[in-house]
Amino acid sequence: MPDLAIQTSGLVKTFDKTRAVDGLDLAVPAGAVYGVLGPNGAGKTTAVRILATLLRPDGGEATVFGHDVVREADAVRSRVSMTGQYASVDDEMTGAENLILLARLLGHRKPAARARAAELLEAFGLTEAGGRQVKTYSGGMRRRLDIAASILNTPDLLFLDEPTTGLDPRSRNQVWDIVRIVVAHGTTVLLTTQYLEEADRLADRIAVIDHGRLIAEGTPGELKSSVGAGSVHVRLRDPATRTEAERLLTEILDTTVYRESDPVSLTARITGNGRDEAAAEQASRALAQLAAAGIVVDDFSLGQPNLDEVFLALTDHRATEETAA
Numbered sequence: 001m002p003d004l005a006i007q008t009s010g011l012v013k014t015f016d017k018t019r020a021v022d023g024l025d026l027a028v029p030a031g032a033v034y035g036v037l038g039p040n041g042a043g044k045t046t047a048v049r050i051l052a053t054l055l056r057p058d059g060g061e062a063t064v065f066g067h068d069v070v071r072e073a074d075a076v077r078s079r080v081s082m083t084g085q086y087a088s089v090d091d092e093m094t095g096a097e098n099l100i101l102l103a104r105l106l107g108h109r110k111p112a113a114r115a116r117a118a119e120l121l122e123a124f125g126l127t128e129a130g131g132r133q134v135k136t137y138s139g140g141m142r143r144r145l146d147i148a149a150s151i152l153n154t155p156d157l158l159f160l161d162e163p164t165t166g167l168d169p170r171s172r173n174q175v176w177d178i179v180r181i182v183v184a185h186g187t188t189v190l191l192t193t194q195y196l197e198e199a200d201r202l203a204d205r206i207a208v209i210d211h212g213r214l215i216a217e218g219t220p221g222e223l224k225s226s227v228g229a230g231s232v233h234v235r236l237r238d239p240a241t242r243t244e245a246e247r248l249l250t251e252i253l254d255t256t257v258y259r260e261s262d263p264v265s266l267t268a269r270i271t272g273n274g275r276d277e278a279a280a281e282q283a284s285r286a287l288a289q290l291a292a293a294g295i296v297v298d299d300f301s302l303g304q305p306n307l308d309e310v311f312l313a314l315t316d317h318r319a320t321e322e323t324a325a
Contacts, residue, residue, distance in 0.1 A: 012059035022212035035203030043212035140171025
């Protein structure tokens with residue numbers, strides 16, 4: 001296929017008896033953000049390490065811009081960069097010193113290395129902190145510096161492996177802005193994340209993987225549509241009524257109902273047979289039944305499923321199939 005940054009076929013990686021990557025097939029278009037979504041242990045990081053030539057696969061094939069990751073590893077490395085889950089910069093050095101050192105290692109002469117470091121510090125809002133040791137940086141500043149280090153030489157493909165893990169919401173938003181800027185300059189980004197909102201905000205297409213296998217792929221909108229026409233969110237007045245409300249919604253809507261962290265909140269998917277009007281009718285009937293049962297609802301909304309619900313739907317379905325098998 002033309003214009004693919006990454007293509008894998010039947011990719012396998014085994015550690016002892018565990019198949020961390022189990023026949024993974026991916027087709028990642030160039031010039032966009034491609035999200036890889038999955039829980040801990042799904043195989044995301046292992047797959048990225050194979051694609052970045054840091055691990056050798058045990059089976060299958062993988063190419064990056066047409067170059068085989070095993071036979072043409074040097075060609076792949078010349079076109080990619082990677083930011084892992086943890087900052088790889090030196091805590092004892094200043095931000096500027098880290099970037100200058102890495103630029104020199106990449107072949108820049110000293111004046112060019114200093115100029116490139118200053119350019120990136122300014123672009124990432126770190127100019128004032130550039131003369132301070134990295135150990136004094138906040139988590140968000142460290143991640144920004146780490147990403148800056150990854151694009152000292154602008155890569156054709158940037159791997160971001162859970163880049164916002166542990167960051168506060170403001171720092172996470174700053175990293176998101178940086179990712180958008182990088183893509184706007186022509187770099188393809190493969191983003192692995194556990195944060196469904198992050199994938200929803202950034203990714204043009206998303207692969208959902210579990211137990212090392214691809215279980216769904218598409219745009220955020222396509223994935224949301226795949227699990228139903230709508231999603232009902234209910235907030236009850238009395239937490240003691242949640243169990244009964246859950247039972248009634250399950251019975252009325254004939255679907256899975258999820259308890260949210262809020263002790264008075266429930267969420268349920270509605271299929272609506274693929275029609276928004278039918279979904280609205282089902283939601284109205286459910287609200288009427290709750291009222292008839294004496295359950296007071298303080299807030300009730302019908303909207304498109306979010307990626308949290310997509311992931312729960314997909315993994316629940318997969319767990320049921322594996323149990324049956």
